Amino acid sequence: MGAVYFSRCPITGTRCAAGHGGGRLQIEKMRAFIIRVLFYCIILGLAYAVLKYALPFLMPFLVAFLIAFILKPVINWVTQKTKLGRKPVSVLLLIAFYVLAAALITVLGTRLVIFCRDIFYALPQVYDTVVAPALNSLQDTLENWVMALNPTLTDFVESAGNSLSSSLSSMVTAISTGALSAVTNVAGSVPSFLVKFIITIVASFFFVSDYYAITSFLARQLPQKARDMLFKVKEKGVDVIFKFGRAYAILLSITFVELLIGFSLLRVDYALLIALLTAIVDILPVLGTGTVLIPWAAAMLILGNFPLGIGLLILYAIITVVRQMLEPRVVGKQIGLYPLVTLVCMFVGTYLFGFVGLFGLPIIATVLVQLNQSGDIHLFK
Template identity: 35%
Template sequence: MESHYSNKKRFIVNTIYFFLIALIAYVFLNYAINLISPFIFAFLIAYMLKKPTKSLAVMLKIPPKMVSIVLVLLFYSTIGLLFSLIGVKLISVVTALISGLPLIYETQLEPFLLNTFDVVEQAVYRLDPALVEVLNEGFNQFVNSLGEDVKNVSLSLVGSLSSLASSLPEFLIKIVLMIISTFFIAMDYDTLAQFISRQFTKRSNEIIQKIKQYISHTLFVVVRSYILIMGITFIELSVGLSIIGIPNAVLIAFMIAIFDILPVLGTGGIMIPWTIITFFQGNYQVSLGILVVYIVVTIVRNILEPKIVGGQLGLHPVVALMSMFIGANLIGVIGLFGFPITLSLLKHLSDTGTIKLLK
């Protein structure tokens, strides 16, 4: 009886313990991480540049601090140039598309609706001529309302771009903090790492080292998995768009495959609007073909993603899919990738006997 009571007590204590850890992790990821994110990214970048810095310092016989300054400068210069070029092009394309929504409605959607209504009107007239007047009035209200809605959507999207532009100063402050912090951390990385290490016990440091090694390997595995998924998506899109007869199918497939990595937008962010626009332009076969390709790509990805990512992480596809869904809904992009990796880490630590979590 005493043993049964002790087991219940231990179960309750462990449940509360893990619940508190999960709550702290959620609060940290959802709120605190936004405040310290520049310094976290700075530390990660300094960590990535640590080995090249030491190798070049030994090879060129230059002080490591000098090498770290040059490498950090080259890293941010390259990244800054790439993002600037992509950002300027992306903003110009999105702005032109949003501004052109009313024109697309007037030149494509409205004529399509009018032609469709003419066919419906003729059919209704044969059935009951008295209904035509009612149908005309309802259709005119619908067209006017839809036109206003398109204009309002266009204005709201332009307003969203403006609000995004207004948040740039805060974003730029974080970027500047990250760049400055990276220089200081890279120059004194070993000193800072040793200081942090001294704050933990020997046992804690051993666990931290295992976690660091596993996370480094797991991140590589996750990146490799998504590159594989992106490659499969690229092949499907290339073949599908080529069969439909889309010009520059391979280039378009490559761009969509890169866009597909984004969890919120994905392939549908491009292919669904593309399907709608081609439909209203009267290219019904092309529109249907794009829709079929999109459906095939989506089905294949939803089948393969949990299996590939879960298999690489040592998780069952159902567990991987569930963790990705829960993580994306709770935290967003970080949760989408972070939850499967966290579960994989806990499983690894449990399998190696570092912690006693799973039976």
């Protein structure tokens, strides 16, 4: 029989057993910890695989279910007020939703396509009539300065100017050609998009008509404990998404105010409208305010409007710094996540899943933290 020794626990101050029994206890705890870590790693790996590879195939059905979920309160309200059947109300409201969505997309899409087409067709002409003369004027000015300071560098400045002009001309041509190729590629993907769109429409009709029957059937397939957990995740997830939207509305408002003040100080025409459009573009992380401000500033510098060009660059720098400082704090404060954790989730989510991950991973992390705090799960202490 192995000897058992007693020692005083440094944390609680009580006597605890040590020796062979205590060693076995430590081994069991370590084994349980390793098994738990492996389990969570497997779950995370499966979730990543599903989101990365299965999500594109399931997307039409997920979008259809999301539409049904959004329309559910409206359908319930209309059904109660009119005393009509749920199915006819669901179908009529869904038709109205798609008609309005199609009209909005058609109007905005048509204007966007025409706007982009006109810009890309006009790029070579703008270069020949505006940019090239401005570059030649700038080159002549530089040559005169160099001639006055050091005549031996004149040939170098002339060669550099010609090289820059040639590079810009080639770049403009490449942009125009690339834009037309992109339009062709988009046109080629239209059949696939139409198939997915039709599937989404058909699936959404089934979801809105039999929403409660479908969700009840799916819930019955789960054990009671898993069912309760699913309802808690849904409740907390909806709350977090609402707070997430509120956080980005705050960031959008801050960016809009910064742009409006900056444009007003720089005496930009239509400052209010341009500030609003640029702030809306800033919502998209792939684009951001730099998509508007940097090319605008470059064009002003080339055309010789140095105060406006430099002012736009300074404005972009201020907006970028403020956004990087405030985004983790504002989003974290609204959804209850520590700013550093929010920043890590946004970075990792964007790296793994792109635009969806930027918003999705912080939302998932927040739901997990709230479930852990309520004692429903035990991921960490």
